[in-house]
Amino acid sequence: MLSQIRPAIVMIVLFTALTGIVYPLAITGVAQLALPTQANGSVIERDGTVVGSALIGQNFASDRYFHGRPSATTGPDPAEPSKSIDAPYNASNSMGSNLGPTSKKLVDRVNATIEAEFAAGRVDVVAADAATTSASGLDPHISPQFALAQAGAVAKARNLSESQVRAVVEANLEGRVLGVIGEPRVNVLLLNLALDRLH
Amino acid sequence: MTSIGLAQIAIVLLAVIVAAIPLGNYIATVLAGERNLLSPVLSPIERVFYRLAGVDPAREQNWLAYTMAMLAFSVVGFASLYALQRLQAYLPLNPQGFSGVPADLAFNTSMSFVTNTNWQNYGGESTMSHLTQMLGLTVHNFVSAATGLAMAFALVRGFSRAESPTIGNFWVDLTRSTLYVLLPLSIIVALALVALGVPQTLQGSIEATTLEGAKQMLAIGPVASQEAIKELGTNGGGFFNANSAHPFESPNALSNMLEIWALLVIPFATAFAFGHAVFDYRQGRAIAITMMIVLVAGVSVAYWAEAGGNPLLTEIGVDPSPGNMEGKEVRFGPAMSALFAASTTGTSCGAVNAMHDSFMPLGGLVPLFNMLMGSIAPGGVGAGLYGFLVLAIIAVFIAGLMVGRTPEYLGKKIETREMKLAMLAVLIYPLSVLAFTGVSVMLQTGLASLNNAGPHGLSEILYAFASATDNNGSAFAGLTGNTPWYNTTLGVAMLLGRFAFVIPVLAIAGAFAAKKKGAASVGTFPTHGPLFIGLLLGVIVVLYLLQYFPALALGPIVEHFALLAGKTF
Numbered sequence: 043m044l045s046q047i048r049p050a051i052v053m054i055v056l057f058t059a060l061t062g063i064v065y066p067l068a069i070t071g072v073a074q075l076a077l078p079t080q081a082n083g084s085v086i087e088r089d090g091t092v093v094g095s096a097l098i099g100q101n102f103a104s105d106r107y108f109h110g111r112p113s114a115t116t117g118p119d120p121a122e123p124s125k126s127i128d129a130p131y132n133a134s135n136s137m138g139s140n141l142g143p144t145s146k147k148l149v150d151r152v153n154a155t156i157e158a159e160f161a162a163g164r165v166d167v168v169a170a171d172a173a174t175t176s177a178s179g180l181d182p183h184i185s186p187q188f189a190l191a192q193a194g195a196v197a198k199a200r201n202l203s204e205s206q207v208r209a210v211v212e213a214n215l216e217g218r219v220l221g222v223i224g225e226p227r228v229n230v231l232l233l234n235l236a237l238d239r240l241h
Numbered sequence: 242m243t244s245i246g247l248a249q250i251a252i253v254l255l256a257v258i259v260a261a262i263p264l265g266n267y268i269a270t271v272l273a274g275e276r277n278l279l280s281p282v283l284s285p286i287e288r289v290f291y292r293l294a295g296v297d298p299a300r301e302q303n304w305l306a307y308t309m310a311m312l313a314f315s316v317v318g319f320a321s322l323y324a325l326q327r328l329q330a331y332l333p334l335n336p337q338g339f340s341g342v343p344a345d346l347a348f349n350t351s352m353s354f355v356t357n358t359n360w361q362n363y364g365g366e367s368t369m370s371h372l373t374q375m376l377g378l379t380v381h382n383f384v385s386a387a388t389g390l391a392m393a394f395a396l397v398r399g400f401s402r403a404e405s406p407t408i409g410n411f412w413v414d415l416t417r418s419t420l421y422v423l424l425p426l427s428i429i430v431a432l433a434l435v436a437l438g439v440p441q442t443l444q445g446s447i448e449a450t451t452l453e454g455a456k457q458m459l460a461i462g463p464v465a466s467q468e469a470i471k472e473l474g475t476n477g478g479g480f481f482n483a484n485s486a487h488p489f490e491s492p493n494a495l496s497n498m499l500e501i502w503a504l505l506v507i508p509f510a511t512a513f514a515f516g517h518a519v520f521d522y523r524q525g526r527a528i529a530i531t532m533m534i535v536l537v538a539g540v541s542v543a544y545w546a547e548a549g550g551n552p553l554l555t556e557i558g559v560d561p562s563p564g565n566m567e568g569k570e571v572r573f574g575p576a577m578s579a580l581f582a583a584s585t586t587g588t589s590c591g592a593v594n595a596m597h598d599s600f601m602p603l604g605g606l607v608p609l610f611n612m613l614m615g616s617i618a619p620g621g622v623g624a625g626l627y628g629f630l631v632l633a634i635i636a637v638f639i640a641g642l643m644v645g646r647t648p649e650y651l652g653k654k655i656e657t658r659e660m661k662l663a664m665l666a667v668l669i670y671p672l673s674v675l676a677f678t679g680v681s682v683m684l685q686t687g688l689a690s691l692n693n694a695g696p697h698g699l700s701e702i703l704y705a706f707a708s709a710t711d712n713n714g715s716a717f718a719g720l721t722g723n724t725p726w727y728n729t730t731l732g733v734a735m736l737l738g739r740f741a742f743v744i745p746v747l748a749i750a751g752a753f754a755a756k757k758k759g760a761a762s763v764g765t766f767p768t769h770g771p772l773f774i775g776l777l778l779g780v781i782v783v784l785y786l787l788q789y790f791p792a793l794a795l796g797p798i799v800e801h802f803a804l805l806a807g808k809t810f
Contacts, residue, residue, distance in 0.1 A: 044519045046306075046313035049412050052294040053316050054384075057419065059285075062380040065424065066441075066466040067430045073441035073465065083447055083461045083489065092449045095459055097438055097488040100451045107452065133459040134446065135367055136483035138568040138596035140719030142605075142697035143551050144800055146809040148567065153557050172514045174567040177486030177596045183571040185563060190555065214523070222248050224494030225574040234452055 086231070094231050099182040101131040102234065105199035108184070108192050108211075109164070110230040111171050112155055114139035115179035131180060138177045165191040183227035186215055202240065210236050242548045246576030250540060253498050253580060254533070257505045264506060265513025265525065267605040271421040272394040272414060273518065274298075283420050290416050292506045301407035304751025307395055308744055310411035315355050315740075318381060322351040325377045326369075335370035336445030342368065345728035352732040354378055356739035357385035357621060358682045359471070359478030359591055359714035360731060362723040366460035366481050371443060378478055383427075385786065386474030386507075387418035389623030392743050393511060396627045397518045398754030400651045408750045418623075422507070423474060430503050431469035437499070438492035439465040461485040466487055470502035477591030477714040485581070486570055495595060497577055504590045508532075508619035516809040519651055523769035530628055531774050535618035535781065536587045539607045542632050544579035546604035553804065568599030579604065582715075586611035591619030591714025596716040598692070602801035605717070609704050609797065613710040614785045615670055621712065627746050633768070634663045634749070636780040640766050650768060652758040659752055669741045671788045673710040673734045678703050678792065692719025695810025696803065700796035705731060710738035744800060 053220055073081035094100050099110045117129030129135075131133040141148035147171035152173045155171045159165045165172060171181075189211045197207040220225045270277050276284075291298050302310065307436035329335055342350065346362055353360040354377070363369065369378065391414030398408045435441050440461050447459040464480045468490055471478060481487040491497050509529055516525020533786030547569075549563025564575035573581070578595035585592050586608035597608050611618065617628045638655050641648025650657040681702050691698040704717040709731040716722070722731060767773060803810075 046310045047317070049294040049310070050294050050313040050317040053290070053314060053320055053412065053415065054380075054393050056290055056293060057378055057384050058321075058380050061419065061424065061470075062376040062381040065427065065797040066375050066379060066463045069428065069435070069466040070441050070443060070463055072432060073435040077435050079466075080438045081441045083442070083459060084438055084492075085447060085449070092447060094451055094457060095447070095489075097492045098457075098459055099476060099488075100449075100453075100457055102453065104453055108786070116254060131457065133457055135364060136460075136481050136487045137364070138254050138483065138486070138599060138718070140596055140598040140692050140717070141567065142598060142693040142700075142717075142719070142810075143555065143565070143567075143601050143798070144695060144697060144804050144809050145693050149557065149809055150598075152554055152559060156558055165590065168558050170254055170554075170566040171405050171571050173554065174569075177599075178481075178488060178570065179482035180483070180488055181570050181572075182589050183490055183667045187560070217427075218245070219495065222245055222252065223498065225572055227571045231452070238452070241683045 066107055067135050078114060086235070088235065093235070096229065096232060098133050099131055099180050100231060102230065107234045108189060108196055108230050110184060111181050112173070113176045113179040114175040123166045133180055136180055138179060139175045162195065164195040167191060176215070182229050182231060184230055186211070186228055189233065190227040196237070200237070206240070207237070210240065242544055243576070246544065246548065246574070249576050250544070250580045253501050256502055257509055260502070260506050261529070262513050264510035266517055268331065268422055268514040269517035270523060271417050272390070272514070274413070274417070277421070279421055279425060287416055287420055289339055291363060291412070294412060296412040296415045298410060302408050303407050304395070304747050304754070307408055307411045308747045310516070311392065312740070314388065314411070314415065318384065319351050319355045321375060322354060322381060323347050323379045325373055326350060329370045329373045331464070332370070334372035334373050334375070337370070337609035339368060339370050345721055345725045349360070349728040349732045351712065352735045354381035354478065355385055356712050356735045357389055357474070357476060357589060357624065358709060358712040359476045359717065360709055360733045360735065362724070363729055365479060371445070371462055372465060375463060376481065379470060382467070382470040382474045382476040383419050384415065384424050386423060386548035386622040387415050389621055390418040390422065390511070391415050391623065392747060393623035393626040394518070396630055396746055397515050398751040399750035400653060401519045402754045403756070403758035405754045408621060408747070408754050413767055423470065426473050427466070427469040430473060430499065431465045433499060434465040434468055434496055434803070437496040439468055439496060440489055441465040443782070461489065467510070468500070469529045471505065471592060472500045472590065473507060475504055475508065475590040479592060485592045486596070491594060493572055497573055497581070500592070501584050501631040502580055505584050505619060506589055506590065506623040507622050508588050510762065512619065515626055517552070521769065524651065527769045528633070528775055529619070531777050532617065532625070532629065532773070533618040534778065536583060539583040539587060539611055539618065539648065540580050543583050543600070543607040544576055546601040547575040547579050551601060553807065553809065565601050565604070568596030572593065582608045583611060585715055586616060586619040589616040589624055589711060589713045590707065593715050596718060597715060598719045599702070602797045602804060605700065606797040607794065608715060609700065609791070610785070610793065612713050613670070613674065613789045614724065614781060616711050616713055617781070624712065631663050631666050631746060634659065634778060634783070635667070636773070636777045637766065637768065639780060640776055646764060649759060649765060652761065653753045653756050654759065659749050662749045662752070663748040666742045666745040667784065669737055670710055673737045674703070674706045675792060677706045677730050679733055684726070686724065690719070690721040690724055690727060693810070696796050696800040697810065700800065701764055703792055703796055706734050709734035713740050
C-alpha cells in the first residue's frame, strides 16, 4: 500500500486542480459571459433596487398581494442565536417541514392554515398547494387554482374589480412546455409585480 | 395518476435509454484503453497525470494491488477533505465567513463524499465555504464516481479475460473515467443547466428588498458546476440544504428532467458497456432490462401513492386531485417527484426534488426499499453494475443448484470461493442497516433526533442507515443527523457499505480473471434471455424481501394501515 501513497497524493492534487478549480472556474467564466442573467440568479430589479429573484419565492403577508405557499424555513432567533424560529421564505436556509403523512402536527398545521384562509375570505376551495409547505420552503409558484381563489380578496384590498385582477392572473399563467412537460403554475412574485404595475 | 404524468415519466426514461446505448459503447472503449474521439484533446493531459504520479499505464495490477491503490486513494481523499473542512475559516473563498466544521460532522461529511454517498448532515448554504464546496465536495463528486466505475470495470475484466493474473490498473481506470466520461458530460450538463436558470457565480449571497419591504438574503454560488456532477456521478450532495428542490438547483420542469436524465444515464450506459466488454451485447441488454423493470415498478408504486393525496388532509377540506403536495414543489408535481425519488434511490444518487419524509407511507416505501436492495435499478456509477453482477452470480448459482450442474456465468465456473465472497458482500448490507437501526431505537440519543412519532419515526431511522450503508445519501430529512451518535454511526455505515462490499467484489474479479473461460454448450444456462431476467428478479425479491420485510412491516406498512384507519401520531 505504501508504494501507492505517492500516486494517491499526486492524483488527489491533480484532480483537485482540474475538477475543483479549472472546471468550476471555466464554467463560471463561460456562464458569466454568455448567460449573465441566469448565472447571477435571475435577479429582478424595480426602480434600481433588487426586489428578489424570479426563481425564489418570497413571503407575502399583506392583503394587497397574492400569497405564496406556506413555508417551513427557519432562521436563527435574534434573542438567542443558537435556537431557530420560523422564518418563512428564508433564502439562506432552504428546507421542508419533513412531517410525515400521519403526523398530528401536519394535520393540525393544515387545519390552522385552512381556517385562517377561510376566515380572511381569501379562498373558497382549498387547493393542495395552499395548505401544504413546499420541499424547499422557497417555492416561487402556486397553482392556478390557488391564484384564482385569491383574486377576489386581492381585488377588494386594492379597490379593483375582480375581473381586472383575474385578468392579471390569466396573463401570468404558465403552462406545460409542448403541452406535456411541467405543471400549470403562477409565479407569485411576477404576478404581484404585474399587479403593482396596474396602478 | 394522469396520462400527462405518465407521459412525462416515459419521456425521461426513453431519453435515458436512447443516450445510454451509444454512451455505453463509448465507456467500453474508454475503459479498454482504446483511442476515441476525445483522445486528441485529452490524451496529453492523461499522460501528464501518469508522469507526475509515477504511474506506468501499461503495467497492470493483480486484484490485491488494485484494491490497495483504491484504498490508498480513498484514505488520502478522506484526510484532505477532512482537513479542508476543519480549516475553512483560515482559507480563502469564504465570503460568508463560516467557521471550521466540527470534528464529528467533518468526519461524517468526509466519509460521505469519499464513499460516493453524499449524505449531508449540514445545510450547504449555511455551513460550507465556496472553497470547501469546490475543492472538497465537487472534486470528490468526480473521483468517488470514477472510483466506482473503475471497480465495476475491474470486475467486468474478470469475466472478459481468461487466465489473467491482473484486472487492470486502478490509476488508469480512475484517470480515464474522470477525464473521458465524467468531465466532458459535466461540462455539457452544467452549461445546459445555466441556460435553464441555475446560477454559476462566485458571489456568496444577494440582498433583496421584497415587495413588502423585508430583507431577503438569497444564498447563491457556483451551483451549476456542482449540480452537473452531483447527478452524473450519482453523488447527490446538493449545494443547498433542500437539494434539487431548491429553485436555484432546479428552476423548472426542463432542468428537473435533465437532472433525472443525468443521474440515470451513466448507470444504464454501464450495463451496455458491460455487454460490449464481454463481446456479447445481449448480456448487457438483459441486465439493463432487469434494471428498468425494477425502476419502473418503483416509479409506478410511488406515483400511484403520491397522486392520490393524503386522506387525512382530504378529510379536512384539502383538494386531493393535485396529489400529496406536502414537501413537493408546484413546478414538479407528483409524477416528476415520484420519478425523481425512484431514480435517485434506484441509483445511489440521493439527490431529492421533494422531501421523501413527507411522502405517503407507500410512496416513501419505494425509495426505502430501493436502497435496501442496494440501489441496483440501475445503481450508482459503477456501483450499480458490480452490485448487479454479484446478484447475477447468485442467480446463476441458484439456477445451477436447481438443475444439478456446476453454475457458470459468461463461461466462468462459479465455485465455493466466489459464492462465499458474493454472500459476504450481500450480507454486509442487512448487518449494517438492521444492527445500527436496532441499536439506535434502543438509545435515548437515537430517538431524540426524530422529527416524527409512531411508525414513521422508525422509518426515519431505518431510512438513514439504509441510505448510508447503500452509499445513497437521500434522507427522511426530519431526522436530525448532525449529532455525535448519528455522525459517527452513519459514517461507519457508509464505510462498511462501500469498502466491505467492494473488497470481496474485487477478490471475485481476481478469482474470475484467473479462471479459464469455458465454451458455451447446449447445457449452458443462457444469461441473456427472459428466463434469466425472471430468475434475476426472483432472486432480488426473495433475497431482499426476506431480509427486510419485518422491519418494513413495522415502519411504512403499518403506517399505511394506520393512515387508512385515520390515526395520527
